[in-house]
Amino acid sequence: MLQDLENASKQDLIEEIKRLRGDQEDQPAEAEGDDDLLQLDEDFFNTLMNFGGFDLNNIMMQFIDSMLNNIPTPAYCLNMDGEIVSYNKGFLAFCGFDAQKIDVIKLEHIFSSETLYEETKINKEVFGNNDFVSYETVFQMKNEEMKDAAVSKSVFQNFDGSLVGLITVINDVTEKKAAERALVTSERKLRELNSTKDKLFSIISHDLKNPVLAVLSISNMLKNDFDSFESEDIHSFLNDITNSAEQTYTLLENLLQWSLSQRGQLKLNHQLQRLSLLVDETIEVFDAAAKSKYIDIITEVPKDLAGVFDRNTILTVFRNLVSNAIKFTNNSGKIVISSRVYDSYVEVLVKDSGIGIAEEDLEKLFKLEVDTSTIGNSVEKGTGLGLILCKEFVELNNGKIYAESDLNIGTTFIFTLPKEK
Numbered sequence: 001m002l003q004d005l006e007n008a009s010k011q012d013l014i015e016e017i018k019r020l021r022g023d024q025e026d027q028p029a030e031a032e033g034d035d036d037l038l039q040l041d042e043d044f045f046n047t048l049m050n051f052g053g054f055d056l057n058n059i060m061m062q063f064i065d066s067m068l069n070n071i072p073t074p075a076y077c078l079n080m081d082g083e084i085v086s087y088n089k090g091f092l093a094f095c096g097f098d099a100q101k102i103d104v105i106k107l108e109h110i111f112s113s114e115t116l117y118e119e120t121k122i123n124k125e126v127f128g129n130n131d132f133v134s135y136e137t138v139f140q141m142k143n144e145e146m147k148d149a150a151v152s153k154s155v156f157q158n159f160d161g162s163l164v165g166l167i168t169v170i171n172d173v174t175e176k177k178a179a180e181r182a183l184v185t186s187e188r189k190l191r192e193l194n195s196t197k198d199k200l201f202s203i204i205s206h207d208l209k210n211p212v213l214a215v216l217s218i219s220n221m222l223k224n225d226f227d228s229f230e231s232e233d234i235h236s237f238l239n240d241i242t243n244s245a246e247q248t249y250t251l252l253e254n255l256l257q258w259s260l261s262q263r264g265q266l267k268l269n270h271q272l273q274r275l276s277l278l279v280d281e282t283i284e285v286f287d288a289a290a291k292s293k294y295i296d297i298i299t300e301v302p303k304d305l306a307g308v309f310d311r312n313t314i315l316t317v318f319r320n321l322v323s324n325a326i327k328f329t330n331n332s333g334k335i336v337i338s339s340r341v342y343d344s345y346v347e348v349l350v351k352d353s354g355i356g357i358a359e360e361d362l363e364k365l366f367k368l369e370v371d372t373s374t375i376g377n378s379v380e381k382g383t384g385l386g387l388i389l390c391k392e393f394v395e396l397n398n399g400k401i402y403a404e405s406d407l408n409i410g411t412t413f414i415f416t417l418p419k420e421k
Contacts, residue, residue, distance in 0.1 A: 060164055061086065064156065074170040077156065080163060082107070082123060094172060096143070112140040123166055126153050130163065136173075148177035208251055211244035239292075246289070250323060251385070257316055258389050261396070268310040268396060272420065275348065276303045278311070279337055282318040286326060293331045297322070300338040307346050307417035313393040314417070317401075318350075320386035321413050325352035328411070345399070345416045356407040365403055366391040390415070 064086050068075045074094035076087035084105045095110050107116055118137070126133050132154040139147045150171040156164045218237045222229070229237070260266045279301050290297050325335045333353040340347040357365070365387050394401040394415045401415040 060158060064164070064167070068167070071169060074172065076105075076168055078123060078166045078168070080127070080165060082120065085165060091170070094147075094170060096141070096145075110142060112142060112144070115140045122153065126155060126166055127163070130155050146174075147172060148174045208248065211248045211251075214244045215241050215248075243289075250319075254316075254320070254385050254389050257313075258385065258392070261389070261392050266313070266396070268313065270308050270310055270397065272306055272308050273311065274303070275305050275307055275339065275346070275417075276301050278315050278318050281315065282322050283337075285319065286322050289323075289326050290335070293326065293329070293333070295326060295329055295331070295333050295335060297335045298337070300336060301348070302339065305339055305341070305346060307419060309397045309399075309417050313396060317390045317393050317415065320390050321350040324386060324413075325350055325354065325411075328352065328354040330354065342419070345419050347414055347416050349412055349414050351410060351412040353410045356409055357403065357405040357411050358407060359405075362403050362405060366401070 064077050068077065068086055068088040068091075071088060072090065074088065074091040076084050076091045079085045084107065087105065095105070097105070107119065111119060122133065122135075125131075132152070134150070134152045136148070136150050139149055141147060150173050152169045152171075154167055156167050158164050218241050222234065222237060226234075257266075276299070279299050283297050283299065286297070322335065322337070329335060329352045335353070336349075336351045338349045338351070340349070367388075390413075391401050394417075398418050399416040401413065403411060403413050405411040
């Protein structure tokens with residue numbers, strides 16, 4: 001009788017349901033476990049589910065498809081084997097797929113191996129715990145594009161409570177995260193600009209003002225009381241004026257170069273050229289200043305040693321490092337300019353026999369926001385702008401700069417330059 005139900009009319013089906021319900025009410029309690037009746041219920045249920053094409057699994061998948069298509073953000077469903085069985089248009093767009101050209105989508109088509117590994121691990125955990133999870137991550141797509149995402153995963157159950165699969169909903173927050181990162185970068189740049197402003201005010205109000213005042217003071221003394229001074233006094237005054245003028249000129253030159261660098265107006269010309277030419281030129285400029293303190297400047301840079309760099313910016317680096325070395329080296333000291341050669345770069349070392357720098361102060365040397373006048377115990381103080389300029393210029397030439405020091409023994413500034421193009 002049940003075998004004919006698939007071809008029965010609707011009225012015949014209703015009559016059969018009534019008959020079965022009446023038969024069950026007439027059965028005694030002890031017959032509830034009767035195998036024939038259980039088989040009858042199972043056969044009837046299966047027939048009912050398949051009547052007119054009524055398939056339970058098909059209905060469940062249609063429900064999932066409908067649900068995913070009503071979710072405004074990218075979403076997809078995995079079966080128990082980890083295969084994508086349903087997805088919405090948002091997911092196609094998120095993956096960059098053309099709906100007209102897609103046949104079968106797999107996770108390995110979408111994500112890089114690293115992201116695929118992490119997602120597979122999370123999927124297994126959610127399946128195993130029959131759970132829900134929400135997290136933020138960065139997807140590395142197969143095309144190497146990086147996408148920030150807020151992800152929610154949840155298991156989906158069948159009508160009988162069994163697991164159908166895992167639904168993943170993705171909220172693409174790439175633009176939001178980019179905006180947040182841009183804001184952080186903007187804040188950092190604003191802090192740097194404030195430090196730059198404070199540094200400039202410090203230089204203008206103190207370090208530039210003092211040597212100019214010294215020149216004015218000595219000039220007025222010579223102008224008003226020239227006849228009262230001995231020739232030795234006059235010579236000493238002139239020496240002070242020269243030193244102040246040189247200090248002012250160096251500072252102004254650094255300010256000009258730094259200003260061009262900050263505004264991105266420096267024109268660099270990276271070429272393969274000899275370093276010894278710049279060393280010789282620097283020594284010639286500071287020869288008089290070194291001799292006035294009886295300091296020997298020794299060069300150990302080979303004549304044929306070459307690197308790839310912009311001449312003007314690296315010459316500025318040499319001048320600042322040698323000027324600092326003379327400033328902080330005591331009378332009768334020594335400055336050695338040497339080099340080391342590696343496979344892809346060269347190192348230049350400017351070593352003095354000066355007062356040295358404490359270890360905790362070394363990392364402060366190249367920071368704009370640090371008051372370098374508090375570093376060391378020399379009577380000669382500087383703005384620190386020269387070292388900041390050195391760092392910027394060395395980095396513009398694809399190199400690095402750092403310092404090593406021993407108190408009361410000396411300091412060595414080391415910077416690198418590419419060896420070849």
